Amino acid sequence: MSFAVTAAQLSKSYRYSRRGRGWRAAFSSEQVTIEAVAGVDFQIAPGERVAIIGPNGAGKSTTLKMLSGILQPSSGAATVLGLVPWRQRKALAYRIGVVFGQRSQLWGELPARDSFDLLRHVYDQDARVFARRLGEMSERFALGELLDQPVHRMSLGQRMRCEITASLLHGPELLFLDEPTIGLDVTAKAAIRDFIREHARDHGLTVLLTSHDTRDIELVCDRVIVVNQGRIVVDQPTDQLRRRFLGRKIITFQSAGAAVSLDLPGVTRRAGAAHATVLEVDTRVVRVEQVIAAAMADGGIEDVTIEDPPMEEVIHDIYAAAR
Amino acid sequence: MTSTLRRAEARSTLRAAASALRMGFDQTLAGWPVLAGRCLFFGLIMTVLSALWDKVAAEQVAGAIALPPGGVVLYVGATEWITLSLPAVYLRFEDDIRSGGLEIHLLRPKPYLLQTLALGLGGGLARLAALGVTAILLLALSGRAWPPLEGLAFLLVLGPLGLLVGVMLYALAGLAAFWARRTLPFQLIIQKLMFLLGGLFAPVTLYPAALAEVARASPFAAHLYWAGAQVMAPSLMGFLVGAGWQLAWILLLGAACLGLWRLGLAKLLREGTI
Numbered sequence: 001m002s003f004a005v006t007a008a009q010l011s012k013s014y015r016y017s018r019r020g021r022g023w024r025a026a027f028s029s030e031q032v033t034i035e036a037v038a039g040v041d042f043q044i045a046p047g048e049r050v051a052i053i054g055p056n057g058a059g060k061s062t063t064l065k066m067l068s069g070i071l072q073p074s075s076g077a078a079t080v081l082g083l084v085p086w087r088q089r090k091a092l093a094y095r096i097g098v099v100f101g102q103r104s105q106l107w108g109e110l111p112a113r114d115s116f117d118l119l120r121h122v123y124d125q126d127a128r129v130f131a132r133r134l135g136e137m138s139e140r141f142a143l144g145e146l147l148d149q150p151v152h153r154m155s156l157g158q159r160m161r162c163e164i165t166a167s168l169l170h171g172p173e174l175l176f177l178d179e180p181t182i183g184l185d186v187t188a189k190a191a192i193r194d195f196i197r198e199h200a201r202d203h204g205l206t207v208l209l210t211s212h213d214t215r216d217i218e219l220v221c222d223r224v225i226v227v228n229q230g231r232i233v234v235d236q237p238t239d240q241l242r243r244r245f246l247g248r249k250i251i252t253f254q255s256a257g258a259a260v261s262l263d264l265p266g267v268t269r270r271a272g273a274a275h276a277t278v279l280e281v282d283t284r285v286v287r288v289e290q291v292i293a294a295a296m297a298d299g300g301i302e303d304v305t306i307e308d309p310p311m312e313e314v315i316h317d318i319y320a321a322a323r
Numbered sequence: 324m325t326s327t328l329r330r331a332e333a334r335s336t337l338r339a340a341a342s343a344l345r346m347g348f349d350q351t352l353a354g355w356p357v358l359a360g361r362c363l364f365f366g367l368i369m370t371v372l373s374a375l376w377d378k379v380a381a382e383q384v385a386g387a388i389a390l391p392p393g394g395v396v397l398y399v400g401a402t403e404w405i406t407l408s409l410p411a412v413y414l415r416f417e418d419d420i421r422s423g424g425l426e427i428h429l430l431r432p433k434p435y436l437l438q439t440l441a442l443g444l445g446g447g448l449a450r451l452a453a454l455g456v457t458a459i460l461l462l463a464l465s466g467r468a469w470p471p472l473e474g475l476a477f478l479l480v481l482g483p484l485g486l487l488v489g490v491m492l493y494a495l496a497g498l499a500a501f502w503a504r505r506t507l508p509f510q511l512i513i514q515k516l517m518f519l520l521g522g523l524f525a526p527v528t529l530y531p532a533a534l535a536e537v538a539r540a541s542p543f544a545a546h547l548y549w550a551g552a553q554v555m556a557p558s559l560m561g562f563l564v565g566a567g568w569q570l571a572w573i574l575l576l577g578a579a580c581l582g583l584w585r586l587g588l589a590k591l592l593r594e595g596t597i
Binding site for chain 2: 012014036062065068069070071072086089090091093094096098100103105107109110114115117118120121122123124150176
């Protein structure tokens with residue numbers, strides 16, 4: 001079987017000079033080596049949707065940079081779509097799409113359509129094929145009038161729809177997504193996730209995603225690679241991971257009076273601020289709506305927020321289980 | 324790679340650069356209030372400088388230094404026209420390199436350096452067009468003598484070439500971001516040299532002979548002086564010499580930009596972040 005992505009003992013270490021204190025330090029420094037990625041091995045099949053997750057500094061961004069060709073590894077090997085990324089970056093660029101949630105690839109002053117037109121030339125695309133793809137995506141993503149609106153006047157959700165469109169217009173075989181839903185509201189997140197999942201399924205697109213939002217991982221990816229301290233801790237299907245580690249929700253109730261008092265199985269109280277009750281809910285035992293209904297029946301609730309546990313906690317649980 | 328493939332690739336690279344140039348042009352026009360403000364500023368500067376040079380002419384100082392009295396105002400108009408059209412490309416390089424935004428550009432198949440220079444040049448050309456119209460209006464309102472038609476024709480070639488020299492000089496300052504946190508000090512040095520050796524406010528021929536020769540051979544004169552000189556005292560020979568210097572400096576600065584870019588890129592690919 002030929003894989004879309006392979007990594008074999010892929011490693012990256014950085015060296016920097018650390019100066020000590022005092023006047024002697026002006027004349028001497030110590031060379032420090034940091035191992036950002038320490039010999040990771042994995043393969044990704046064509047059409048697979050894989051999340052690489054881990055706490056900050058775990059090595060996921062470094063891994064993605066090496067796989068996309070913008071960072072040379074210290075040792076090891078990797079191929080992406082049969083190419084060595086850091087040696088054949090330009091050839092690879094025609095075949096991959098990239099979305100960085102916190103960086104725009106569109107030109108702010110101009111309508112998105114103008115940015116798309118420039119990208120058509122950048123990727124040497126036939127005008128008719130390009131127009132057909134834009135038409136399809138425009139319909140699927142309800143871009144419509146957005147296409148002729150200056151990008152800087154768009155909401156974050158609208159801009160992200162255009163960013164994803166821009167990354168797919170040249171028909172890539174593999175899509176790198178780095179925090180694609182960061183900062184978006186619930187509706188916009190759902191639209192982005194649905195689109196990526198369906199587009200990938202319909203076009204056989206391989207997806208490599210990093211995110212701190214566990215819903216991105218659950219709803220888009222069918223496999224999760226967890227990295228920590230430069231090493232792969234867990235590599236398993238999302239279903240399996242969900243059953244074991246993604247079954248928790250954090251519900252915060254704001255109340256004018258006393259703290260909410262609940263005695264339900266699968267619900268544990270966490271430390272909260274004044275007038276705020278923070279509950280950790282095991283959704284395998286009790287449903288979120290049951291918890292909210294019970295709290296509302298108690299009265300005095302002014303506001304409710306539902307969140308995923310921080311990724312650091314999920315990783316911690318996974319890491320603890322792996323040991 | 325065969326020569327046919329190489330030619331096809333070069334053509335596609337140039338097409339993408341032309342598209343970026345058009346994008347830069349459109350983007351600058353889209354920000355028309357800023358452009359209008361720049362045109363007003365051009366008018367203000369020319370009001371002050373023309374008053375200064377009229378006084379110089381009235382006191383016959385210009386005659387003593389062998390410059391045509393009304394010509395110096397036209398010269399300064401041309402050099403200011405180019406200076407005010409110059410886009411701050413160094414800031415774009417600094418921002419992309421220092422913020423990590425460069426990564427997304429490196430994941431595209433066309434060269435970032437060429438695309439960014441084309442984008443900047445496109446913006447500069449939009450300004451040249453808007454400020455050019457302003458200059459014609461100012462000249463018509465001032466009632467001054469128009470420059471010879473051949474001088475204007477030469478200016479239409481030397482002006483954009485001078486702009487390109489300036490874009491490349493600023494690109495060198497911007498590429499310093501691979502090694503320096505801020506590029507402003509480099510830009511300031513280049514800008515002051517443009518003013519001094521480029522002859523922003525007066526032709527470099529006013530300098531002592533040896534210094535004038537050095538200035539005329541510098542990239543800063545290729546940026547400003549040669550275009551200004553042709554509108555003041557046009558001649559085919561002067562035009563050809565000026566265009567020759569400009570083209571030579573465009574090639575040299577292009578090579579310098581490419582060299583600096585390759586060094587910086589190698590550092591980025593090795594170290595991951597700047």
